[in-house]
Amino acid sequence: xxxxxxxxxxxxxxxxxxxxxxxxxxxxxxxxxxxxxxxxxxxxxxxxxxxxxxxxxxxxxxxxxxxxxxxxxxxxxx
Amino acid sequence: xxxxxxxxxxxxxxxxxxxxxxxxxxxxxxxxxxxxxxxxxxxxxxxxxxxxxxxxxxxxxxxxxxxxxxxxxxxxxxxxxxxxxxxxxxxxxxxxxxxxxxxxxxxxxxxxxxxxxxxxxxxxxxxxxxxxxxxxxxxxxxxxxxxxxxxxxxxxxxxxxxxxxxxxxxxxxxxxxxxxxxxxxxxxxxxxxxxxxxxxxxxxxxxxxxxxxxxxxxxxxxxxxxxxxxxxxxxxxxxxxxxxxxxxxxxxxxxxxxxxxxxxxx
Numbered sequence: 001x002x003x004x005x006x007x008x009x010x011x012x013x014x015x016x017x018x019x020x021x022x023x024x025x026x027x028x029x030x031x032x033x034x035x036x037x038x039x040x041x042x043x044x045x046x047x048x049x050x051x052x053x054x055x056x057x058x059x060x061x062x063x064x065x066x067x068x069x070x071x072x073x074x075x076x077x078x
Numbered sequence: 079x080x081x082x083x084x085x086x087x088x089x090x091x092x093x094x095x096x097x098x099x100x101x102x103x104x105x106x107x108x109x110x111x112x113x114x115x116x117x118x119x120x121x122x123x124x125x126x127x128x129x130x131x132x133x134x135x136x137x138x139x140x141x142x143x144x145x146x147x148x149x150x151x152x153x154x155x156x157x158x159x160x161x162x163x164x165x166x167x168x169x170x171x172x173x174x175x176x177x178x179x180x181x182x183x184x185x186x187x188x189x190x191x192x193x194x195x196x197x198x199x200x201x202x203x204x205x206x207x208x209x210x211x212x213x214x215x216x217x218x219x220x221x222x223x224x225x226x227x228x229x230x231x232x233x234x235x236x237x238x239x240x241x242x243x244x245x246x247x248x249x250x251x252x253x254x255x256x257x258x259x260x261x262x263x264x265x266x267x268x269x270x271x272x273x274x275x276x277x278x279x280x281x282x283x284x285x286x287x288x289x290x291x292x293x294x295x296x297x298x299x300x301x302x303x304x305x306x307x308x309x310x311x312x313x314x315x316x317x318x319x320x321x322x323x324x325x326x327x328x329x330x331x332x333x334x335x336x337x338x339x340x341x342x343x344x
Contacts, residue, residue: 008320009239025259032260039281040236041213041261050316050329053258054336071318073256074236075264076283077290078120078144078211 001057001064005031005044008071018057025053031070041073094180095134105306106134112305113137115200117192117219118209119168120144121153121285122233125294126209127172128155131179133298138176139186139203141195142169153287193218201226205301208232209294211283213257213265220245220253224339231300233293237284238321240293244300244313248340251315255334289321 001020005027006013014034016027028042044051046068051060062068090096099106114135116123119142130138146154146161146168156175157168173185188195192215199222200206206223208230210216216232223230223245230245232253245252267281296317303312315331333340 008318028258028260039264039267041257041264043256043258045329048327048329050256050331052255052332052334053260054334072236072239073261074234074239074241074283075213075216076211076235076285077118077122077209077233077293078285 001062003062003065004067006067006069007031007035008069010035013067018062020056020058022057023053024051024055024057024060027057027068028053028070035070037070037072041075043071043073045069045071098134103306103308104302108305109134109302110136112204113139113202114205114207114301115139115141115203116207116209117141117215118211119172119187120150120209120211121287121290122209122235122294122297123168124154124156124172125287125291126207126233126297127176128179129295129298130207130301131176131183133302136180136183138173138183139188140169140173141188141190141192142167142172143189143191144168146171153285153290191215195222197222197226200228203228205304206230207297207301208253209297210234213261216253217257217265221339223247224252229301229304231297231304233297235283235285235289235293237286238289240289240319240321241316242293242296242300242313242319243316245315246304246309246312251331251333252337252339254339255337256316256331289319292319292321 002015002017004013005016024044028044032042095106116127119140145165146157148162150157156172161171167189169187169189173187206228208219224247227247232243234241300312313328317326317328319326
């Protein structure tokens with residue numbers, strides 16, 4: 001299936017092709033790598049829900065042509 | 079509040095929390111009686127403690143292992159140049175200066191790593207606020223406060239981005255439920271091993287006061303709701319803030335059945 005990933009920081013998008021057994025973690029890593037975001041933690045949302053990393057595409061209820069958003073998970077505060 | 083036998087003109091203006099008491103749902107008396115822990119006395123910790131004391135909190139334990147440096151001074155309301163000169167400990171400085179806001183407030187300070195404290199410490203408090211700068215300490219506070227059954231309100235910032243995660247045991251997902259491999263890669267980098275020793279990598283993140291203020295304010299507001307019996311109005315479960323766009327969004331999270339903090343869900 002094919003879906004769109006949006007970069008929450010820039011608004012930019014990229015299309016990603018996935019199999020049903022790909023995981024949310026793999027989506028995060030693929031998108032973070034595409035946007036050269038190797039450092040730092042990220043989460044992915046679909047609509048109003050944050051997806052768990054270990055979930056597969058099927059388990060997360062991701063469908064063809066869905067749009068997901070990659071959001072940086074800020075860890076600072078000191 | 080106790081009913082007084084007599085009143086005098088101007089009495090209202092003698093009550094430091096009179097304007098707060100005008101907010102119908104706010105349980106000011108309970109807030110004044112509550113005990114809370116603030117883990118991290120840096121940027122978020124400074125703003126958060128300021129808001130706590132002004133909101134009526136009177137019993138606060140501060141935990142931080144670090145000392146003040148001059149680069150803290152762009153975002154820490156309680157720190158001064160002289161604190162950096164003498165390398166004063168952050169938790170002690172915040173306790174001392176916050177006491178000036180309300181002399182009736184009591185502050186405890188633990189200068190050391192939060193990992194030195196177990197769940198029994200957290201159990202003695204009504205709320206735990208996370209003002210941390212790393213995944214490892216967050217995981218410790220998360221698991222111990224969850225086990226103790228104490229609400230944990232965690233904040234995080236990076237430049238103009240921020241988030242607040244509200245954890246209300248035993249019903250809501252915890253911080254660990256929201257984490258994935260990218261978080262654990264950050265954790266691994268912090269404790270990388272060279273072969274001879276463990277090297278501690280502290281990633282320097284962008285930080286400024288406006289985002290810090292907003293995130294700390296939201297954390298305290300969520301704490302006020304919890305203590306005032308308004309849990310159903312709390313953030314469910316994570317709020318992300320984008321200061322550049324001026325937006326904030328709440329996202330739901332499900333309990334991870336493999337998360338060790340929810341053994342009954344596995």
